[in-house]
Amino acid sequence: MSALRLVLRAPPEQRLDLSPLTPDRLVGLGTATIERLAVGTTRAAVHVGDVFAVHDGDPATLVIEGGSERFDRVGEGMRAGALRLEGEAGMRTGRALAGGHLAITGNVGPFAASGMTDGHMEIGGDAGAFLGGPLAGERAGMRGGIVVVRGRVGERAADRMRRGLIVVVGDAQRYAGSNMIAGTLIVCGQADETLGTLMRRGTIVLGRPCLLAPTFVRAGDADPVFRRLLARAVAPLCAEAAMLAMAAAHRFNGDMAAIGKGEVLMPS
Amino acid sequence: MPDITRNGVLIEDTFAEAFDMRATALVITAPSPRWARQAAVTATGFATSIIGCGVEAGIDATLDPEATPDGRPGVRVLLCAGSTGELQKQLLARVAQCVLTSPGSACYAGLDGAESLKLGDGLRYFGDGWQISKRIGGRHIWRIPVMDGEFVCEGTTGLTKGAVGGGNLILMGGTAEATLAAAEAAADAIAGVADAIAPFPGGIARSGSKVGSKYKALPASTNDAYCPTLRGVARSSALGEDTKAVLEIVIDGLTPEAVAGAMRAGLLAAIALGPERGASRIGAGNYGGKLGKHHFHLVELLS
Numbered sequence: 001m002s003a004l005r006l007v008l009r010a011p012p013e014q015r016l017d018l019s020p021l022t023p024d025r026l027v028g029l030g031t032a033t034i035e036r037l038a039v040g041t042t043r044a045a046v047h048v049g050d051v052f053a054v055h056d057g058d059p060a061t062l063v064i065e066g067g068s069e070r071f072d073r074v075g076e077g078m079r080a081g082a083l084r085l086e087g088e089a090g091m092r093t094g095r096a097l098a099g100g101h102l103a104i105t106g107n108v109g110p111f112a113a114s115g116m117t118d119g120h121m122e123i124g125g126d127a128g129a130f131l132g133g134p135l136a137g138e139r140a141g142m143r144g145g146i147v148v149v150r151g152r153v154g155e156r157a158a159d160r161m162r163r164g165l166i167v168v169v170g171d172a173q174r175y176a177g178s179n180m181i182a183g184t185l186i187v188c189g190q191a192d193e194t195l196g197t198l199m200r201r202g203t204i205v206l207g208r209p210c211l212l213a214p215t216f217v218r219a220g221d222a223d224p225v226f227r228r229l230l231a232r233a234v235a236p237l238c239a240e241a242a243m244l245a246m247a248a249a250h251r252f253n254g255d256m257a258a259i260g261k262g263e264v265l266m267p268s
Numbered sequence: 269m270p271d272i273t274r275n276g277v278l279i280e281d282t283f284a285e286a287f288d289m290r291a292t293a294l295v296i297t298a299p300s301p302r303w304a305r306q307a308a309v310t311a312t313g314f315a316t317s318i319i320g321c322g323v324e325a326g327i328d329a330t331l332d333p334e335a336t337p338d339g340r341p342g343v344r345v346l347l348c349a350g351s352t353g354e355l356q357k358q359l360l361a362r363v364a365q366c367v368l369t370s371p372g373s374a375c376y377a378g379l380d381g382a383e384s385l386k387l388g389d390g391l392r393y394f395g396d397g398w399q400i401s402k403r404i405g406g407r408h409i410w411r412i413p414v415m416d417g418e419f420v421c422e423g424t425t426g427l428t429k430g431a432v433g434g435g436n437l438i439l440m441g442g443t444a445e446a447t448l449a450a451a452e453a454a455a456d457a458i459a460g461v462a463d464a465i466a467p468f469p470g471g472i473a474r475s476g477s478k479v480g481s482k483y484k485a486l487p488a489s490t491n492d493a494y495c496p497t498l499r500g501v502a503r504s505s506a507l508g509e510d511t512k513a514v515l516e517i518v519i520d521g522l523t524p525e526a527v528a529g530a531m532r533a534g535l536l537a538a539i540a541l542g543p544e545r546g547a548s549r550i551g552a553g554n555y556g557g558k559l560g561k562h563h564f565h566l567v568e569l570l571s
Contacts, residue, residue: 182401184404223411225417225418225420226418263400
């Protein structure tokens with residue numbers, strides 16, 4: 001059976017909450033029921049059928065054709081199946097993702113993959129601030145799963161990340177890996193000296209050398225066995241990141257302003 | 269079923285009696301095949317019999333870099349014990365003392381199982397707080413700082429309660445040299461069988477034992493029925509006039525099928541030598557079938 005397709009009719013006139021549209025939540029719903037699902041965020045009611053033309057198919061594979069930076073909470077809380085959005089998405093994309101495969105071909109807004117616990121998320125464009133980070137008041141950000149960003153990431157990517165893997169093919173803006181609790185962040189592009197601010201544990205792999213804060217101390221070279229394991233795990237996701245992981249790297253421990261058990265691996 | 273003869277070698281109509289065991293497997297890797305093997309040999313040393321060693325262990329296979337988690341040369345070892353508690357104790361002690369200490373080594377689970385045993389989860393404390401926990405590629409590993417870098421060790425390894433210990437072949441020959449040649453051929457063949465090990469030195473035991481002893485402190489003592497020098501005095505010698513030496517191969521495996529496959533491979537290799545260059549007679553040890561639930565009949569293995 002082919003995928004369930006939602007084709008965008010016209011750009012939305014308000015921000016939309018698309019969290020009801022995940023494969024696991026649509027199982028067993030007919031086309032008419034799906035069209036009546038509320039996705040508006042203002043007093044003006046908006047339903048799926050108002051925004052999308054619904055083409056019947058297997059909801060385990062959901063394709064949304066057409067995106068908008070007003071599409072918030074795409075794939076939020078998704079637990080299984082595959083969701084592909086062809087276009088842009090707004091904030092909280094893949095928030096609390098717990099399983100399945102979520103792919104966004106364009107850019108996404110802030111707090112993508114926030115609180116994610118499992119699954120695989122692929123972002124074809126750039127990601128906004130706090131990728132994999134916590135919402136206000138939360139103690140930890142991403143807690144598992146894999147995120148690959150083909151473009152750049154905004155400030156504080158992987159903030160308070162506890163577990164999982166984030167691969168950024170492009171550059172990272174300021175404070176990438178800030179407050180990291182654990183997990184792994186790979187930045188193939190450029191980062192800056194705010195990298196890893198107050199990180200406690202965790203691993204940051206850099207594709208290009210960058211100045212680090214003085215609270216990071218040189219600690220020999222990265223162990224080859226760990227690098228091999230990381231490269232093998234990353235190879236199916238991003239060849240460039242896998243090459244970085246395999247390459248010899250200097251190791252810096254930090255942030256010594258916190259407990260200093262994090263590490264930054266930088267090309268030698 | 270009567271005894272049969274294959275290539276001039278008499279195969280007794282008897283069976284090996286084997287027992288359920290707990291077992292696990294490890295994959296040990298290192299920068300070179302030499303050091304992977306060294307770590308494996310050390311970890312599986314003094315592990316011939318649970319009677320005196322607590323665990324029976326051996327090398328199951330040499331692994332190409334493509335077959336190991338970190339892409340380095342590796343060796344898979346099996347460890348079998350009578351209880352989960354003893355297996356856990358031996359596993360941690362051996363990896364801590366023999367693998368962790370070996371230059372460049374890393375250690376991974378070599379078996380998937382519904383139940384697991386602590387591996388790195390028990391060894392991580394050696395890192396004295398500097399150890400790092402990572403989940404990579406579906407594995408939970410510990411990175412423990414050591415003097416040549418890091419010891420990478422998977423958190424747990426699988427446990428099977430369906431392993432079998434005590435498969436065996438008793439090789440009897442007209443000379444000590446020919447008997448040893450048959451045993452070597454059988455041990456070499458068994459080494460190529462997956463999921464099975466022959467834990468005695470080089471896979472061969474010269475001191476087969478019987479249960480009990482005239483001395484109360486001993487749980488086992490020499491198998492006088494198979495000692496050529498006791499043929500005239502032992503109460504029930506199993507040896508004929510033409511037998512001058514006896515060697516035994518004991519086999520443990522992760523499954524009954526693995527043990528049967530190893531016994532078959534050993535039998536065929538010994539038979540291929542013939543009675544002049546190898547064993548003239550092949551038997552197996554059992555306790556009348558009352559103690560172990562696995563019975564491997566030699567004639568059936570060849571049919």
